[in-house]
Amino acid sequence: MSIFEKLESGVQSYARSFPVEFDKAEGARLITRNGDSYIDFLAGAGSLNYGHNHPALKDALIDYIQSGGITHGLDMHTRAKAEFLRALDETILSPRDMTYKVQFTGPTGTNAVEAALKLARKVTGRQNVICFTNGFHGVTQGALAATGNTHHRGAAGVTLSGVTRMPYDGYLGDGLNTTEYLDRVLGDNSSGVDHPAAVLVEVIQGEGGLNAASMDWLQSLEQVCRKHDILLIVDDIQAGCGRSGTFFSFEPAGISPDIICLSKSLSGMGLPFAILLAKPEYDGWKPGEHNGTFRGNNHAFITAAAALREFWSDDTFIKEVRAKIALVTQRLGDIAVDYGNGRISTRGRGMMQGLVFENGDMAAKVCRLAFENGLVIETSGPDDEVVKCLCPLTISREDLTAGLDTLEAAVATIFPKTTILAAE
Template sequence: MNGNNTTGGVEEVGAYGEFRFRHPTVEDGDTIWRLAKHSPPLDLNSRYTYLILCKHFRETCVIGESDKGIASFLSAYNPPERSDVLFVWQVAVARHQQGEGVASAMVKYLLSEEYLKDVTYLETSVTPSNRKSLALFKSIAGYLNTTMEKQEFLKGEDFGANEHPPEILLRIGPFTHAPKEVSDEGSEGLKVFKEKESEVRSYSRSFPTVFDHAHGSIIYDESNNRYIDFFAGAGTLNYGHNNPLVTEALIEYLQNDGIVHGLDKATTSKRRFIESFYSIILEPRDLDYKIQFPGPTGTNAVETALKLARMIKGTSNIISFTNAFHGLTMGSLSITGNDFYRDESFISRNNVAFMPYDGYFGDSINTVDYLRKFLEDSSSGLDDPAAVIVETVQGEGGVNVSSIEWLRQLSELCHEFDILLIVDDIQVGNGRTGPFFSFEHAGIKPDIVTLSKSIGGGLPLSLVLMKPELDIWKPGEHTGTFRGNNLAFVAATQLFNYWKTDELTQEINKKSSILRKRLESIRDRHPELEADVRGRGLIYGLDVPHRGFCENLAKAAFDRNVIIELAGAENNVLKFLPSLIIEEELLREGLDIIEECVEDVLKEEVLIYQTRTSCDVVL
């Protein structure tokens, strides 16, 4: 072991994107302990342990830092009398740096040290369910052009009374040389995004390539690699990329110097939009709504709906549901369930009550009855609500599907207690579940509806629909600079043509059956997944409760040129959002690839229940 008792001094560092790597000092010990503490499910050791690592084992430990401070840590050591082995103990990466390849870069940085030149094997121990660790070290084995073996290491009873599954040893090697430097693993084209764009970026981490052009359900990167799109811009591209109806209309409109920015002035494109929306969408469904244009995005629509409901009822309380996602501005965030997005330092949940969504307690408990009990009991502590806001299918929350009967009962409950019902149809409206509005399945008529994403055919546009008697706004009382996107009006008006007949709904239902049956087949053939299949129309989720499995599955799919994202609080749901007009052959091709990826990920190890490990990797 190359221990070093010295502290302080300037350390030579290795750069990786925004990161600099160096060996820790005693002064870093407390920061490393706090990083581990806030990186669940990493097992937390005492502060003393991390101080000893920084003092006596510092030359086989690495920290990664940027101008914002330490955000990653790796501890390792040479086992006694085994200078040819480097054993990795813990790896942690702060959440905001996850997905950047920082963990593997720390390993490579350490292996590049001259005093570790005799190391020809890399080892660690994991429980078989730790998919992230398995994937990490498999990728490192590939980088070193060698193999990774799995051996028995520790038995469950070795841990005494602490219930712990057995550990397996991952042994990588032999390798003849270590890399001499740590280089940026991403393409050169991604460098500017890593260096200049905020750390808040997300999808460029999930899909690390530079996209260039697209058509329909195919998207190409700048190297002309072809990807099948099962993501559809998070539900913004229901009608595909560059739909020819939209492209041709926009080109003609711009060539004729059509109005681009109009605030809420009356324009010809806006008039055509309103007339088409009423004649094609609302009137055939016997829906009587006024239209408000609140701004470019879905969260603008939600904020507007909340403000309006509170004005109408003269009370501020809003009922939302577990696992809900309604946006990330302050009001929308207050009614969003996932605590990843919420921090007590900037968000208040005053005047918001969360109730269990349909199925939250299982099939045996009707959560509308649960809500009714609160409303009937004057001592329940629930203030009179102005509105209930609900997604008929919770997309970001894990593709949780409310039943038709539950929606009907919720609507009746709101009517009985004089509560406004707001349906957030931003992601699952615009045909995503089959009919244009997702609530059509239940035959209900919400008081307020929010629409965005695909309503503009991929261009920014959001709507708030309200029953006429609820339109109590004073002129100019709620405004926004971009509440009149005329290009989106042009695009949307063209896309309404899909809804002149029920042909598109029939096609959606047909493709929905293909998607559902394939996912159910995967579930049934692999009972070890303990998977659940949920969905409606062309939004479906494959829910696998084993930690990291779906993350590895999404990465494997991207490696095989299928773009698909995750959902659920623990990223445990693979979410399918193909275009509504995707060709059946292309849908089947993408599903074939997903099925192959499931087989490949499963080959890594037999799944067991989620456990914590000696080498938990938070990526």
């Protein structure tokens, strides 16, 4: 019996899919204690957009630690915090003409969502929040109430309330704009839907199965929010920091959220870090109303600032990401056509794309076969039916191609090639 079997809780999940002991990591590679190397298409569930141990981030952190820099500072002013705020303003906010106050929440994404919900309710004086089918926002009580997944909701142990769920873009079919339904119920005093404080939305639903909202739908959603005096909250925790092909996932739609939740890859190194961006008119907190002991992770401030300077000072990095996005789109599309015979499709946007199978068993088998051949990749979706490519944005073209080759080989083991069947 290993030490993990002896002591670790049964709640563990990723360890069940990848039953090896990892020891080191670099770039897009994970290395076990035995020296086996795996290509990482999981990337810390999207928290390692810049890969494992990127030299620019690692060196900045080592230098800071060796200089005796502050590790833990609650919300006190520190050099590290100042460096992060300057980098955020100079590389992200000011170039986009975005004016937001920055709130340092507790260090996890779900805490950022909790803060967003509390703030929206506080400044509007309303309780109800609109959220969407297949949304995932975290597993603390408020965020969990806004989450659709039955598996996670079932562990709450209490009634989850305070939200009204609406159909996400495409949920009722391609020909129906679900924001029209939202507009209708909000304008009807007898609809039974209480006037909400906010709408909470993911532009790309990561855990929900890579459902990507159209730009038209997002624009319509913002119009509905403005019409009915509702705050628009974008949960950009997984889709943010460049994974969509722009720093914020909502940028191509041209919308202006009132509140934005960021976490995961914000630190750049996998260090716990989350913030809330709120338009100044909605920064209605009294001192300490939402706090947390670890909201001042100065090590994360240092690596986050280094990441912003390294990757977002010009458009070199994002152009490289977009070239990789094109490769992923082409390869996944080819796999679906060549092997699916109508039973495999593609879904997602940017570096959040995947293959959709008929059921979760098929997707799980693909992931197991891929892992046996050196690829770490996982599933998402309501029935875990989507094999999700979530590799680091910094992945080399060689590793990206090799990972996609391994994924294709896993699919080919289960499905005969469509073109061969047609020829026969």
